[in-house]
Amino acid sequence: MNKVNNRKVIRRLAFRELKSNRKMNLMVILSIVLTCILFTALTSIGGSLVNGIQRETMRQVGGDRMAGFKYVLPEDYEKVKADSAVRDVVYRIIVGRAVNQEFKNIAVEMNCAGNESAAKSIFCAPTTGRLPESEDEIAVSTLVLDELNLPHELGTAVPITLDVDGRITEHKFTLCGYWQGEKVAMAQEAWVSRSFADTYAPTPSVKFYAQEPLTYAGYWQVDFNYSNSFDIEGKTDALLNRLYGDRENAPDIGINWAYTTSSVDFGMAAGGIVMILVIFAAGYLIIYNIFHINISANIRSYGLLKTIGTTSRQIQHMVRTQAAIYCAVGIPIGLISGILIGKVMMQSIMRTINILSAANYSVSAKLLMIICLISALFTYETVMISCRKPCRIAGNVSPIEALRYIDTNLSTKRSGKKTGRISPFSVARNNMSRSRKKTVVVVLSLTLSMVLVNTLFTYLNGIDMKKYVSALITGDFVVKQSETSSLTERFF
Amino acid sequence: MKVLKTDALTKIYGEGENKVTALDNANLSVTQGEFVAIVGTSGSGKSTLLHMLGGLDRPTSGKVFVENQDIFSLKDEALTIFRRRKIGFVFQSFNLVPTLNVYENIVFPIQLDGNDIDAEFVGEVIRSLGLKNMQNRLPNQLSGGQQQRVAIARALAAKPAIILADEPTGNLDSRTSQDVLSLLKVTGQKFSQTIVMITHNEAIAQMADRIIRIEDGRIIKGGESDE
Ligand SMILES: Nc1ncnc2c1ncn2[C@@H]1O[C@H](COP(=O)(O)OP(=O)(O)OP(=O)(O)O)[C@@H](O)[C@H]1O
Ligand SMILES: [Mg+2]
Numbered sequence: 001m002n003k004v005n006n007r008k009v010i011r012r013l014a015f016r017e018l019k020s021n022r023k024m025n026l027m028v029i030l031s032i033v034l035t036c037i038l039f040t041a042l043t044s045i046g047g048s049l050v051n052g053i054q055r056e057t058m059r060q061v062g063g064d065r066m067a068g069f070k071y072v073l074p075e076d077y078e079k080v081k082a083d084s085a086v087r088d089v090v091y092r093i094i095v096g097r098a099v100n101q102e103f104k105n106i107a108v109e110m111n112c113a114g115n116e117s118a119a120k121s122i123f124c125a126p127t128t129g130r131l132p133e134s135e136d137e138i139a140v141s142t143l144v145l146d147e148l149n150l151p152h153e154l155g156t157a158v159p160i161t162l163d164v165d166g167r168i169t170e171h172k173f174t175l176c177g178y179w180q181g182e183k184v185a186m187a188q189e190a191w192v193s194r195s196f197a198d199t200y201a202p203t204p205s206v207k208f209y210a211q212e213p214l215t216y217a218g219y220w221q222v223d224f225n226y227s228n229s230f231d232i233e234g235k236t237d238a239l240l241n242r243l244y245g246d247r248e249n250a251p252d253i254g255i256n257w258a259y260t261t262s263s264v265d266f267g268m269a270a271g272g273i274v275m276i277l278v279i280f281a282a283g284y285l286i287i288y289n290i291f292h293i294n295i296s297a298n299i300r301s302y303g304l305l306k307t308i309g310t311t312s313r314q315i316q317h318m319v320r321t322q323a324a325i326y327c328a329v330g331i332p333i334g335l336i337s338g339i340l341i342g343k344v345m346m347q348s349i350m351r352t353i354n355i356l357s358a359a360n361y362s363v364s365a366k367l368l369m370i371i372c373l374i375s376a377l378f379t380y381e382t383v384m385i386s387c388r389k390p391c392r393i394a395g396n397v398s399p400i401e402a403l404r405y406i407d408t409n410l411s412t413k414r415s416g417k418k419t420g421r422i423s424p425f426s427v428a429r430n431n432m433s434r435s436r437k438k439t440v441v442v443v444l445s446l447t448l449s450m451v452l453v454n455t456l457f458t459y460l461n462g463i464d465m466k467k468y469v470s471a472l473i474t475g476d477f478v479v480k481q482s483e484t485s486s487l488t489e490r491f492f
Numbered sequence: 493m494k495v496l497k498t499d500a501l502t503k504i505y506g507e508g509e510n511k512v513t514a515l516d517n518a519n520l521s522v523t524q525g526e527f528v529a530i531v532g533t534s535g536s537g538k539s540t541l542l543h544m545l546g547g548l549d550r551p552t553s554g555k556v557f558v559e560n561q562d563i564f565s566l567k568d569e570a571l572t573i574f575r576r577r578k579i580g581f582v583f584q585s586f587n588l589v590p591t592l593n594v595y596e597n598i599v600f601p602i603q604l605d606g607n608d609i610d611a612e613f614v615g616e617v618i619r620s621l622g623l624k625n626m627q628n629r630l631p632n633q634l635s636g637g638q639q640q641r642v643a644i645a646r647a648l649a650a651k652p653a654i655i656l657a658d659e660p661t662g663n664l665d666s667r668t669s670q671d672v673l674s675l676l677k678v679t680g681q682k683f684s685q686t687i688v689m690i691t692h693n694e695a696i697a698q699m700a701d702r703i704i705r706i707e708d709g710r711i712i713k714g715g716e717s718d719e
Pocket of ligand 1: 505506512513514532533534535536537538539540541692
C-alpha cells in the first residue's frame with residue numbers, strides 16, 4: 001500500500017469537508033484563537049515580568065555578565081578570552097575614584113572601558129557622544145554632571161579630583177559622552193581614555209595578591225558570559241580549574257546573582273501553572289465540544305466512508321488533519337492578538353506596580369520568539385488533545401449504524417407506528433436543541449475566557465511588586481554599603 | 493469458481509422477547525461472473541444478508557468466504573481494507589461523498605488503497621456508464637439516476653470480486669430504474685463482474701441469471717449455483 005498516495009487523498013477530503021462546513025470552521029477557529037490569545041497573553045506577561053525583574057536585578061547588581069574575574073592582569077584576560085566555554089568577554093581597567101567635594105551623595109569611580117561592550121555590560125555606555133579617546137576626554141553619567149552643576153552638553157569642561165590609591169591629583173577633562181545615571185546603582189561611573197589610564201594607573205607587574213600593601217590601580221576587571229545561565233558556579237569552578245590548575249594563582253571571582261537568584265518566587269510560578277491549566281481546561285472544553293457536536297452530526301458521512309473502505313485510522317487521520325488546518329489558521333491570529341493584548345495589559349500592570357524603568361520590561365525579539373513558540377505549542381497540544389476523543393468516535397463509527405440511520409430516515413412510513421417521532425415539529429425541536437447546545441457551549445466558553453482574562457489581570461495586579469523589588473534593593477544595600485569605601489568592590 | 497460462499501449464516505438481533513432471527517442458517521454460493529438477484533418481502537432479511545456478505549456487520553454465527561477468504565476472521569481494520577479491495581457497494585441512496593466530484597468519487601477507493609489509477613480502465617467504465625461529461629460535477633448537481641450510475645462506476649472501477657447492490661433503483665422512477673439496471677447488467681457482463689442485487693420487484697429480478705428467494709431469514713430457493 002502506497003502511504004504517500006493515500007495520505008494525499010485523505011488530506012484532500014479533509015480540506016473539502018472543511019470548506020463545506022463554514023459555520024463549524026468559524027467556531028473552531030474562534031475557540032483556537034481564544035485559547036491561543038490566553039496562552040500568549042499569559043506567557044508574554046509572564047515572560048516580560050521574569051525578564052524585567054532579572055534585568056532590574058542586574059541594574060542593581062551593576063552588570064549583565066554572568067561571572068567575572070576581579071583584579072587581574074591583561075594576561076588573564078587573554079587566557080579567559082581563549083577559553084571555548086566563555087563568550088562576550090569584556091574588561092575594564094581600574095583607575096581610581098573621583099573625590100570632588102561636590103560628590104556628597106554619590107560615589108564616582110574612574111575606570112577605563114576596554115570597549116563599547118564593556119561600558120554597555122555595566123549599563124554605562126554613553127547614549128550621547130562616545131567613550132573617551134584622548135587623554136583629556138571623559139564620559140560620565142548625568143548624575144555626576146548634576147552633582148557638579150554642569151549642563152548635559154558635550155564639550156563641557158569637567159573638573160575632577162582624582163584619588164589613585166591615595167595619591168590625589170587635579171584634572172580638567174572635556175565631556176565627550178554621557179548617559180542617564182541609575183540612582184539604584186551603588187556608584188556612578190566616569191570613563192577615561194586608555195592613554196589616561198596608562199599614565200596614571202599603569203598596568204602593575206605583579207599579581208594582585210602578591211603585593212604588600214594591596215593597591216587597585218591598573219588591575220583589570222574581566223567579565224564574561226557562558227552559553228547559558230545554568231549552574232554558573234559550577235561552570236566558573238571548572239573554568240578556574242582549566243585556567244589555573246593548582247588554584248594557587250587563581251583570581252577572585254564574582255558570580256552575578258541576578259542569574260542565580262530566581263526572579264520568580266514559588267507563588268508566581270504556581271499561579272502561572274494554575275493559569276496554564278485553567279486555560280487548557282477552558283480550551284479543551286470548548287474545542288472538544290465543538291468537535292464532538294460536529295462529528296455526531298456527521299456520523300452518516302463517516303459511516304459512508306467506512307463502508308466504501310476508509311479505515312478507522314484514515315478517518316482519524318482526516319479529523320486530525322482538519323484540526324491541524326484549524327490550528328494553522330487560528331494560531332497565528334491568536335499569537336498576534338495575544339501579544340498585542342499582553343502588551344496593553346503589561347502597560348497597565350506597570351502603571352500599578354512600582355518599577356525602575358519600563359524599558360527593562362520590553363520584550364526582545366528573541367524572547368518574543370520563545371513566547372510565540374511556547375504559546376503555539378500549548379495551543380496546538382490543547383487542540384490535539386481536545387480532538388482525540390471525537391477523533392476516536394469518528395474512526396469507530398460502524399458502517400451498519402450509518403446505513404440504519406439512512407434506512408430509518410428514508411422509510412418514514414415504516415417507523416410510522418411510533419407516530420409523531422419524526423414530524424416537522426420534532427425536526428425543528430431537534431434542530432433547536434442541537435443549536436441550543438452549540439449556543440450554550442459558545443456562550444459558556446466566552447464567559448469562561450472573560451473570567452480568565454479578568455482573573456489573570458487581577459492576579460498580576462495583586463502581586464506586590466514594589467515590596468518584592470524593594471526587598472531585593474534593601475538586601476543589596478545592606479551588604480554592599482559597608483564596602484563602598486573599597487572602590488573596586490562594586491561588582492558582584 | 494466460487495467467488496462468494498456462505499456457511500450456515502445466522503444473525504439474531506435482540507434478546508429474549510425482542511429476539512429477531514433476521515437470518516437463519518443461510519447457505520448460498522455465487523460463481524464468478526454471475527448476476528444474482530435476491531428477492532423477498534419486506535423484513536425477510538435481505539439487507540441483513542447483504543450486510544453480512546459485504547462484511548459491514550458481523551453474523552451471530554456462520555461464515556462468509558469471499559475468494560476463499562473467511563472474511564470474519566479478519567480484524568476490523570483489515571476487514572475494512574479487504575472490503576475496499578474486494579467489494580463494491582451500491583445502495584438505495586447516500587452512496588457518494590458529497591464533497592468529492594464524480595471522478596474523485598469513482599477513484600476514491602482506489603486512492604484510499606494508495607494504488608495508481610488504471611486511467612484506461614476507469615475511463616472505459618466512465619464512458620460505459622455515460623458519465624464522461626459530468627466528471628467534474630458534485631453529487632448534488634446530479635439526478636438520482638446519474639448518482640446511481642456514479643455509484644456503479646465506483647464499484648466497477650476498483651475491480652472488486654463482487655458488487656453488492658441493495659435496491660439500487662428503489663428511489664428512482666420506473667423508466668430511470670430500467671436504464672440504470674440495464675447499465676448495471678451490461679457493464680457487469682462487459683467487465684465480467686460478479687453482481688449480487690437485492691430487490692423486491694419481481695420484474696427486475698427476472699433480469700438476473702439466477703434468483704435467490706428469502707423468507708423469514710431462510711433461503712427457500714436458488715441458494716446454490718448450478719455449477
Ligand atoms: N438493528 C436491528 N435490530 C433489530 N432488528 C433488526 C435490525 N435490523 C434489522 N432488524 C430486523 O431484521 C429483520 C430483517 O431486516 P432486513 O432489513 O434485513 O429486511 P429487508 O428484507 O431488507 O427488508 P426491506 O425490504 O424492507 O428492506 C426485520 O424483521 C428487521 O426488523
Ligand atoms: Mg432492506
